[in-house]
Amino acid sequence: MKLTLKIWRQKDANDKGGIKTYQLDNVSEHMSFLEMMDVLNEQLIAQGEEPVAFDHDCREGICGSCSMHINGQPHGPDRAVTTCQLHMRSFNDGDTIYIEPWRAKGFPVIKDLVVDRSAFDRIQHAGGFVSVGTSGNTQDANAIPIPKADADKAFDAATCIGCGACVAACKNASAMLFVSAKVSQFALLPQGKVEAKRRVLNMVEQMDKEGFGNCTNTGACSVECPKEISLENIARMNREYLKASVTGE
Amino acid sequence: MSVLDAKIPEGPIKDKWTNHKNKINLVNPANKRLIDVIVVGTGLAGGSASASLAEMGYNVKAFCFQDSPRRAHSIAAQGGINAAKNYQNDGDSVYRLFYDTVKGGDYRSREANVYRLAEVSANIIDQCVAQGVPFAREYGGLLDNRSFGGVLVSRTFYAKGQTGQQLLLGAYSAMNRQIGKGKIKMYNRHEMLELVKVDGKARGIIARNLVTGEIERHSAHAVVIASGGYGNVFFLSTNAMGSNVTAAWRVHKKGAFFANPCYTQIHPTCIPRSGDYQSKLTLMSESLRNDGRIWVPKNMEDVEAIRKGTKKPTDLSEDERDYYLERRYPAFGNLVPRDVASRAAKERCDAGFGVNETGEAVYLDFDAAIMRYGREKATVEGEPNASDERVRELGEGVIEAKYGNLFQMYQKITDDNPYKTPMMIYPAVHYTMGGVWVDYNLMTTIPGCYAAGEANFSDHGANRLGASALMQGLADGYFVLPYTIGDYLADDIRTGAIPTDSPEFVEAENAVKERLEGFINNKGSKSVDHFHRRLGKVMWDKVGMSRNEQGLKEAIAEIQQIREEFYKDVFVPGGMYELNPELEKAARVADFLELGELFAHDALHRTESCGGHFREESAEEDGPQKGEAKRDDKNFAYVAAWEWTGDPSNAKLHKEELTFNDIELKQRSYK
Numbered sequence: 001m002k003l004t005l006k007i008w009r010q011k012d013a014n015d016k017g018g019i020k021t022y023q024l025d026n027v028s029e030h031m032s033f034l035e036m037m038d039v040l041n042e043q044l045i046a047q048g049e050e051p052v053a054f055d056h057d058c059r060e061g062i063c064g065s066c067s068m069h070i071n072g073q074p075h076g077p078d079r080a081v082t083t084c085q086l087h088m089r090s091f092n093d094g095d096t097i098y099i100e101p102w103r104a105k106g107f108p109v110i111k112d113l114v115v116d117r118s119a120f121d122r123i124q125h126a127g128g129f130v131s132v133g134t135s136g137n138t139q140d141a142n143a144i145p146i147p148k149a150d151a152d153k154a155f156d157a158a159t160c161i162g163c164g165a166c167v168a169a170c171k172n173a174s175a176m177l178f179v180s181a182k183v184s185q186f187a188l189l190p191q192g193k194v195e196a197k198r199r200v201l202n203m204v205e206q207m208d209k210e211g212f213g214n215c216t217n218t219g220a221c222s223v224e225c226p227k228e229i230s231l232e233n234i235a236r237m238n239r240e241y242l243k244a245s246v247t248g249e
Numbered sequence: 250m251s252v253l254d255a256k257i258p259e260g261p262i263k264d265k266w267t268n269h270k271n272k273i274n275l276v277n278p279a280n281k282r283l284i285d286v287i288v289v290g291t292g293l294a295g296g297s298a299s300a301s302l303a304e305m306g307y308n309v310k311a312f313c314f315q316d317s318p319r320r321a322h323s324i325a326a327q328g329g330i331n332a333a334k335n336y337q338n339d340g341d342s343v344y345r346l347f348y349d350t351v352k353g354g355d356y357r358s359r360e361a362n363v364y365r366l367a368e369v370s371a372n373i374i375d376q377c378v379a380q381g382v383p384f385a386r387e388y389g390g391l392l393d394n395r396s397f398g399g400v401l402v403s404r405t406f407y408a409k410g411q412t413g414q415q416l417l418l419g420a421y422s423a424m425n426r427q428i429g430k431g432k433i434k435m436y437n438r439h440e441m442l443e444l445v446k447v448d449g450k451a452r453g454i455i456a457r458n459l460v461t462g463e464i465e466r467h468s469a470h471a472v473v474i475a476s477g478g479y480g481n482v483f484f485l486s487t488n489a490m491g492s493n494v495t496a497a498w499r500v501h502k503k504g505a506f507f508a509n510p511c512y513t514q515i516h517p518t519c520i521p522r523s524g525d526y527q528s529k530l531t532l533m534s535e536s537l538r539n540d541g542r543i544w545v546p547k548n549m550e551d552v553e554a555i556r557k558g559t560k561k562p563t564d565l566s567e568d569e570r571d572y573y574l575e576r577r578y579p580a581f582g583n584l585v586p587r588d589v590a591s592r593a594a595k596e597r598c599d600a601g602f603g604v605n606e607t608g609e610a611v612y613l614d615f616d617a618a619i620m621r622y623g624r625e626k627a628t629v630e631g632e633p634n635a636s637d638e639r640v641r642e643l644g645e646g647v648i649e650a651k652y653g654n655l656f657q658m659y660q661k662i663t664d665d666n667p668y669k670t671p672m673m674i675y676p677a678v679h680y681t682m683g684g685v686w687v688d689y690n691l692m693t694t695i696p697g698c699y700a701a702g703e704a705n706f707s708d709h710g711a712n713r714l715g716a717s718a719l720m721q722g723l724a725d726g727y728f729v730l731p732y733t734i735g736d737y738l739a740d741d742i743r744t745g746a747i748p749t750d751s752p753e754f755v756e757a758e759n760a761v762k763e764r765l766e767g768f769i770n771n772k773g774s775k776s777v778d779h780f781h782r783r784l785g786k787v788m789w790d791k792v793g794m795s796r797n798e799q800g801l802k803e804a805i806a807e808i809q810q811i812r813e814e815f816y817k818d819v820f821v822p823g824g825m826y827e828l829n830p831e832l833e834k835a836a837r838v839a840d841f842l843e844l845g846e847l848f849a850h851d852a853l854h855r856t857e858s859c860g861g862h863f864r865e866e867s868a869e870e871d872g873p874q875k876g877e878a879k880r881d882d883k884n885f886a887y888v889a890a891w892e893w894t895g896d897p898s899n900a901k902l903h904k905e906e907l908t909f910n911d912i913e914l915k916q917r918s919y920k
Contacts, residue, residue, distance in 0.1 A: 014829065028522045030664075038528055038778075045776045045831070050822050053830055055316060057489040059529045061658065062414055063320040078661075085661045110460055111828045115779035118437060125429040130381045133726050134301040136372030138379040139427050142336060145390025155383035155408055158415060162319055191381040 001093035008100040029089040059084040064161030069100040069132040074165035074224045082226045104173035105211040119210035126206035127199035128182045157184040159227045166221035172213030177221040179238035197244035253905040256688040257361040260558040266365045270770040280682035281306030285469040289320030294702025296477030297726030302424035303432035314440040319421045322489040326413025327534035329405035330719040332370040343367045353399045354710020355860035362707045370727045382419040397715035401587035405716045445757045450697035462826035468747035471697045478681035478703040482841045484785020486678035487532040494836040505693035506890035508706035509683035512853035516679030517590035519776045521610040530677040536717040540618035544570045545602040549689040581919040588861045591676035613673035619644035686890040690733035701725035711860025773818035779832040797865040801853040812842040822870045846897035856883035
């Protein structure tokens with residue numbers, strides 16, 4: 001198939017940036033979206049031009065690196081996929097495709113489609129852990145049985161890959177889905193209960209500091225989330241936050 | 250040729266690690282604050298080592314080329330992690346895990362290291378559960394287990410098909426706790442490009458800030474390489490696009506021996522390639538072999554009909570199918586180790602029975618499992634007379650609960666529904682057992698330079714069992730390295746901070762700049778990927794699943810040729826002091842082009858077959874094991890550790906003789 005690509009090009013953080021248009025022929029429907037980008041970059045290199053910079057690594061939907069806003073949707077038109085798992089069979093011959101980076105105050109553009117997501121790391125530094133040493137001298141793993149339903153819910157929350165699509169999808173650039181996934185994972189498990197109050201307060205405080213907006217329950221984040229992280233997690237985080245704020249340590 | 254000393258502690262195997270820990274030097278807590286450690290890589294090994302070392306009190310500087318430590322490729326491990334917990338009461342023990350691992354590795358691993366690995370395995374699970382890692386559980390609330398290839402017990406802990414993700418996020422959370430406290434200084438988007446040695450000791454690294462392009466000097470009292478494996482030398486592999494050998498290769502060129510580079514694991518269950526644009530291959534967890542049956546058609550007419558599209562796999566009756574693993578290996582069936590399963594698939598496809606257009610695919614079929622689980626479920630649900638259709642529906646539900654995300658991933662990539670039609674799979678490069686040579690303390694042949702996880706060579710011999718990579722990464726990082734590194738650092742408590750303005754740092758920095766400027770200024774005509782693809786094709790065709798003398802010699806000559814052309818004709822657009830992914834790739838491929846040659850050279854020298862290394866000249870000629878790999882313990886029961894001398898084919902061989910006191914050497918039989 002033949003495509004017209006409208007891609008955001010921005011030399012560095014200080015550059016204003018803008019959309020450039022490229023024509024690409026011979027795209028196979030079996031290619032992944034990033035393989036299509038590889039072909040474009042090979043073409044640009046052959047013409048002596050600079051290839052389009054984009055983040056990517058595992059190319060199997062789990063590392064969370066890839067982050068393209070495609071035709072106005074984070075990770076493109078398909079549900080429950082990352083950009084690397086999107087295949088060209090989701091597009092038609094002759095299509096024009098707009099490709100942009102995540103847009104959010106908390107995610108400044110570094111170059112082209114590459115953004116700085118270190119704010120997510122800093123939120124995790126603020127409390128995304130259980131304070132247990134790594135000596136291995138803890139109790140036996142089966143000492144505390146955990147109801148399967150709780151363990152499964154904690155797992156579902158823990159499958160967040162930290163890609164940032166939730167923020168990119170949100171009109172408020174809110175990071176609530178991301179933060180609530182970690183808060184929920186630990187709130188649901190006995191291991192996380194001890195520090196639950198401190199964790200939610202600290203993580204939310206850091207989230208606000210990073211310039212992410214607030215949640216207005218639109219739900220776009222969950223729809224666009226490649227791991228289908230549920231909105232219930234935001235509700236759980238709000239409960240945890242309220243509880244912690246009201247009752248204190 | 251010298252004989253290498255692995256510094257294995259004296260005494261019976263079960264007491265070695267305990268005795269060693271009791272005897273080695275310790276650094277007191279106040280002094281740990283005076284010591285810096287660099288950790289390169291933040292996967293399971295690097296992440297857990299960084300967290301543990303920081304928690305003990307050392308100042309850790311951790312480096313990763315990704316934008317966050319959470320993205321290291323350990324994240325993609327699917328199936329599970331082994332541990333000798335014996336929760337299933339099926340006779341598992343530390344000894345049995347040790348035995349299975351040595352046998353699975355085809356008797357080419359170091360006994361003492363493997364025993365230690367088995368010994369600490371149970372603690373890993375305790376540790377991870379305490380961190381809040383959500384492993385799969387049974388309805389009673391206790392941890393669930395599954396079985397993996399090459400063993401007869403259920404000792405694998407898992408979190409659906411995302412075990413690596415959950416374990417890595419556990420290690421990442423432990424790191425975050427230390428980053429928050431300032432004990433780990435994290436350098437994201439940084440790539441190590443050189444090791445700095447001062448007075449013969451590893452004292453720092455030269456790293457490139459991948460955003461600004463700045464070349465930075467970082468000093469420390471010890472350097473830990475935990476940068477993973479080198480499977481991307483094949484261009485196509487299940488590794489992440491960025492996975493590379495550079496950190497390991499740079500320490501090799503500075504004096505660390507590189508061991509057994511030819512030991513590569515070709516994983517039997519990957520999604521077949523679909524075209525020339527293919528950028529990577531995707532693994533389907535080995536856990537699928539618990540329930541999937543592997544087959545190709547018995548008759549060539551059916552193969553042809555399927556390729557033409559006139560027949561579907563589901564049209565073939567049971568007796569028109571060749572379940573070749575069940576046929577050849579009745580005892581282990583579809584759960585034979587990875588190397589055996591891979592070669593068996595190649596054998597059928599080479600004989601013309603491959604089921605897709607490229608002729609490189611076999612079926613992995615869940616129909617029998619769906620019906621079996623469906624019937625069990627129907628009985629439990631009180632529907633003993635359920636129709637086949639209902640049974641299938643229930644069975645699909647059970648399979649979805651077990652492997653849902655894998656099935657979904659398969660469907661996303663291939664557009665086929667694996668609940669309704671068998672998956673197509675083919676072997677792909679997945680893991681490298683070879684790596685930087687380390688002694689029992691995980692120290693390389695450079696004092697103060699350590700290697701952990703897939704980057705080292707020690708635990709998996711010539712073939713790694715499923716669910717053992719996660720175990721080794723975390724064992725090295727949480728429980729082994731933090732102890733053994735103290736023995737070395739105890740001598741450094743009065744050294745003080747290592748200055749970065751010494752001639753050694755200046756020289757190393759200049760060498761890196763010169764190398765990178767060379768790529769930028771080359772102005773050739775072909776992209777980095779052009780050369781990488783060519784290298785990969787030579788590696789796959791001649792140094793892949795099956796190897797022979799002639800092919801290996803050709804491969805060496807061809808790799809030399811590609812390397813020469815690469816330096817003459819590579820084109821790297823952009824500049825040095827900016828984000829430049831092509832420049833990053835160029836530096837990595839340059840190192841792959843040297844490693845590839847050493848890899849082939851190692852494969853050529855090892856004229857026996859063992860584990861993942863299959864030499865066509867060394868197969869059983871007759872008897873019940875006809876065609877199976879033939880080991881040569883008399884001549885090859887050693888680790889081949891290569892010393893850099895200036896070019897890969899003239900690397901100097903050092904041998905570490907492998908002695909087996911606790912396990913009898915036998916031919917591996919899975920029949």
